Amino acid sequence: MENKALGPLKIFTTRPDTLFGCTYMVLAPEHPLVGALTTAGQRPEVEAYCRKTAAKSDVERMSEAAKEKSGVFTGSHAINPVNGARVPIWIADYVLMGYGTGAIMAVPAHDERDFEFARTYSLPMIPVIRGTPEKIHGGAGEFEREPFVYTGDGKLINSPGYNGLDWADAKKRITADLAGRGLGKGTVNYKLRDWLFSRQRYWGEPFPVVWVSEADYRHAAAGRADLPAAPVTFAEHGVTRYALPLPDAALPLELPEVQSYLPSGNGESPLASVTDWLEIWFNVGTGAALPATAPRPEGPAWVRARRETNTMPQWAGSCWYYLRYLDPRNPQAPASDAALKYWGVPDLYVGGAEHAVLHLLYARFWHKVLFDLGVVPQAEPFPRLFHQGIILGEDGVKMSKSRGNVVNPDDIIAAYGADTLRLYLMFLGPLEAMKPWNPKGIEGVHRFLRKIWRECLTEEGGRNPRVAESGQLSADTDKLLHETIRKVGEDIEALRFNTAIAQMMILVNALQKEPVLPRASLLHVLQLLAPFAPHCSEELWARLDGTGSVTTAGWPSYDPAKLVAQTMTVVFQVNGKMRGDTVVPVSITEAELVALASQHPKLIPHVAGKTIKRCIYVKGKLLNLLV
RNA sequence: GCCCGGGUGGCGGAAUGGUAGACGCUGGGGACUUAAAAUCCCCUUUCCGUAAGGAAGUGCGGGUUCGAUCCCCGCCCCGGGCACCA
Numbered sequence: 001m002e003n004k005a006l007g008p009l010k011i012f013t014t015r016p017d018t019l020f021g022c023t024y025m026v027l028a029p030e031h032p033l034v035g036a037l038t039t040a041g042q043r044p045e046v047e048a049y050c051r052k053t054a055a056k057s058d059v060e061r062m063s064e065a066a067k068e069k070s071g072v073f074t075g076s077h078a079i080n081p082v083n084g085a086r087v088p089i090w091i092a093d094y095v096l097m098g099y100g101t102g103a104i105m106a107v108p109a110h111d112e113r114d115f116e117f118a119r120t121y122s123l124p125m126i127p128v129i130r131g132t133p134e135k136i137h138g139g140a141g142e143f144e145r146e147p148f149v150y151t152g153d154g155k156l157i158n159s160p161g162y163n164g165l166d167w168a169d170a171k172k173r174i175t176a177d178l179a180g181r182g183l184g185k186g187t188v189n190y191k192l193r194d195w196l197f198s199r200q201r202y203w204g205e206p207f208p209v210v211w212v213s214e215a216d217y218r219h220a221a222a223g224r225a226d227l228p229a230a231p232v233t234f235a236e237h238g239v240t241r242y243a244l245p246l247p248d249a250a251l252p253l254e255l256p257e258v259q260s261y262l263p264s265g266n267g268e269s270p271l272a273s274v275t276d277w278l279e280i281w282f283n284v285g286t287g288a289a290l291p292a293t294a295p296r297p298e299g300p301a302w303v304r305a306r307r308e309t310n311t312m313p314q315w316a317g318s319c320w321y322y323l324r325y326l327d328p329r330n331p332q333a334p335a336s337d338a339a340l341k342y343w344g345v346p347d348l349y350v351g352g353a354e355h356a357v358l359h360l361l362y363a364r365f366w367h368k369v370l371f372d373l374g375v376v377p378q379a380e381p382f383p384r385l386f387h388q389g390i391i392l393g394e395d396g397v398k399m400s401k402s403r404g405n406v407v408n409p410d411d412i413i414a415a416y417g418a419d420t421l422r423l424y425l426m427f428l429g430p431l432e433a434m435k436p437w438n439p440k441g442i443e444g445v446h447r448f449l450r451k452i453w454r455e456c457l458t459e460e461g462g463r464n465p466r467v468a469e470s471g472q473l474s475a476d477t478d479k480l481l482h483e484t485i486r487k488v489g490e491d492i493e494a495l496r497f498n499t500a501i502a503q504m505m506i507l508v509n510a511l512q513k514e515p516v517l518p519r520a521s522l523l524h525v526l527q528l529l530a531p532f533a534p535h536c537s538e539e540l541w542a543r544l545d546g547t548g549s550v551t552t553a554g555w556p557s558y559d560p561a562k563l564v565a566q567t568m569t570v571v572f573q574v575n576g577k578m579r580g581d582t583v584v585p586v587s588i589t590e591a592e593l594v595a596l597a598s599q600h601p602k603l604i605p606h607v608a609g610k611t612i613k614r615c616i617y618v619k620g621k622l623l624n625l626l627v
Numbered sequence: 628g629c630c631c632g633g634g635u636g637g638c639g640g641a642a643u644g645g646u647a648g649a650c651g652c653u654g655g656g657g658a659c660u661u662a663a664a665a666u667c668c669c670c671u672u673u674c675c676g677u678a679a680g681g682a683a684g685u686g687c688g689g690g691u692u693c694g695a696u697c698c699c700c701g702c703c704c705c706g707g708g709c710a711c712c713a
Contacts, residue, residue: 013713026713069711092711099712106713112628113711191712353631353708387631389707398707427651429640432632434706438639444651447666454666499641502650509650512667571646576694578646616693622645624693 002077002086006036009078009089012100012189016178017170019082020159021107021128023118025089026071028097029053037089039075046072046091053093069094069117080105081183082174083160092117098194108149115149129154129167192365195358197313200269202261204311208246208253210282216303217242220284244305250287255311269309278307315359319366322346323376333375340376349382350431352390360385386495389434391425396436407437419533420446426497426532448505449536452529455511456522456540464517467544471516478562480510481521485558488528497532504528519544524556571622572597574606590617597623 001009009025027034029050038046049072071092078089087105094113095104108118109127118125131154156162156170165173178184198207211234212220221227224247232243246253256277264270272278279292282305289305296302320334326343327335345367351360360382367381392398393405400406412421423445428435458464473481484507491500507525511517523546530537530550541550564586570593571581580602584593594615597603603625610627617623 011713015713094711094713096712104713111713113713116711189712193712389632427639433640434632435639438652441639441652448651450665498639499650502641505650569646573645573694576645576692581646614693616645618645618694622694624645626693 001037002079006033006076009033009103010101011103011105013105015107015110015171016174016184017156017162017167018107018110018128019080019105019174020156020162021109021126022080022085022087022105023108023124023126024087024106025078026092026095026104026106026114026117027074027089028095028102029091029093030097031091031102033103034074034091037074037076042073042075046074049091056093069113069120071117071121081178081181088123090117090121099191100189110149110151112149112151126158128156128158130157193358193361195315195362197316198310199313200267200310201263202255202258202270202311204313205316206253206255206271206311207308208251209243209308210246210280210305211241211308212244212282212303212305214240214242216284216305217244219300219303220244223285241306243308244282244284247285247287269311271307271309271311278309280305280307315362318359319363320370322381323370334370337377345378345381345383348384348386350386350388353387386432388431391428392434392436394437394439399437407439412442416442416446417535419536420449423449423501423532427501429498431495431497445501448501448508449533451508451512452525453536453540455508455517456544461543463544466515466517467519467522468516469519471518473511473514473516473518473521477507477510477514478521479565480507481524482558482562485524485528485556486563489555489558492531501532504532523553526550527553527556568620570620572600572603573622573624574603575626576624579603579606586620590615590623593617593623594625597625 001007011025013019027037034046034050049070069092071090071094074089074091076089077086079085080087090106094117095102104114106114106117106123107128108114108123108125110129115125117123127150129150129152131150131152153167156165156167159165159170162170162173175184175186179186217231221231226248227245234241234243256271256274258270258274261270264273276291276293280289281292281294281296281302282289283297283299283301284303285301290297292304296304322345323334323340326339327333330336330339349360364381367376368379370376371379390398391407393400393403393407395403395405397403397405409421420442424442427445428438428441454464456464456467472478484503487503488500491497491503504525511521511525522544523541526537526541526544526546527550530541530553534551537550541553546553566586567583568586569581569583570588572579580600582596582600584596594612598607598612607625607627612625612627614626615623616626
């Protein structure tokens, strides 16, 4: 600072290479130095600006500010450590207190936000990076025209001592030089996005915190070793309240029984109206509580307290439920070491993209904290992540009550059953895609399930007379069964449920034409179907006298020998165009195929009288003749 | 603005270098039925053609290849997520 008494002003930047281009500084309105920096002349203006900013919600602040930048000069100046330049210090709400140090050096020539701000308030701009002409939109000529902001890479100019250096080198050199003079240092900045950890609603874990007076807090703190170094306080109506966590012995704190858990309508948590639970006599030693309407119990441990009425958000639970489920009744730990080791972390996490930032970021963060504390044995919680798509409304846009395009699964279940709904959701398309709901499409999968049912049972519920204890499928269908076992297994592993179902449809269409249906084959089909349509499969499994439950029957294995075909269809191409095909034994040679091709009736018009210059034979697939 | 996806028949989609459109829906025709429902069979990318057959075709423009929905380069469009993060 120019005024040495104010001490140094700490800023964070990723662009030390542009230090010579700094023409002003900006502090967030909440920055602690704002008061001290502001000169008497600027004070009314600065205070008015800070008040205006404080009155805005975060959303307002961002949306408004994104359109037009605003700020106010403090009257103070800072000294640029690289060149001694005197630069003005401003306050502006485009700088956020929550990131870095809440203060920046502004380089309007090379940062779009600084550029906009500088243009609004006619602040100077000094270009210090010369981009290579081809990287500058509009060519080198545009660079000469003012005003112009350039955020790309290039070589340093107007930076005595560093001119001509590539920006990456300049970053390192300038950082090292400042570090040598004790004026700065290279650092890695981690940011964890802020996510509000409280809600004004009933359903959520209540915070195990009571609010007490300063004197009572000191009284309680004397007997507690687990309180934070600095007390958490909250001022309201001129009274400062102190947050006192419940002692371990009083945990868990449970929600009170209420008449109504609907929102209060006044912006307060529904818990704020549960007076007997809220206003209490609190025992600072045991955490015991009595309604404040009762007489104060005997003894110095009892103080007057008011409970915290906010509850925790859903993600308080969703960040660690996968650990708690391993050992849900354990009173000592989130889960026992043995359970944590035995179960490990989830193999696969399936979630929507809407969870991509907040939930996954925090769940991972919590897990890493628990790992550092030695609570969990793995550093990473979710080794494999899959973002499934959402089902859109019939109109192809996101389902929402306001749009009126919501499909209620209960109605579908009532009309078709849960298996049909489940199967249809999987059959709609790839798991990761966004797919519109189609009420007609559900008929198709429903028919498929009925078809399987009919293959097993008659209309009266007895066994289909074509089902036999002995006997065999035709060779083709038997091969298809084994192909299906393989494909469905592979598709499940790869989460391609839609194609697994399509393959089962092909198989069932073939079974329909079989004169004899060996019971063992049908049981295999039911095993394949069970993960997709569990109720239906279980019922048919029982009616066909399968052993135990289909869910514990295991997965059928396929016989690779049965997948080997005796014949194959080879496609004939002439100059890359498909002209015909033929079924041949797999053992056929290329020469034999070429001979067959040249006599093929559909190929004769295309090859007659021409010499074959080249043949490309892809074994088992096609023969391409170039003429 | 940044980051992810995606663009294929009337519709949802399949095919990841080798027959484009599997499977399902819709539509059309037929069988069974007194009739209907249910079920089964056939057809259903477009254009030309009575047909046999031919041509075009996977958002657009190039490229690689005997061969491209698939690989490469350059665009256009759509969807989602994030966003004053210095």
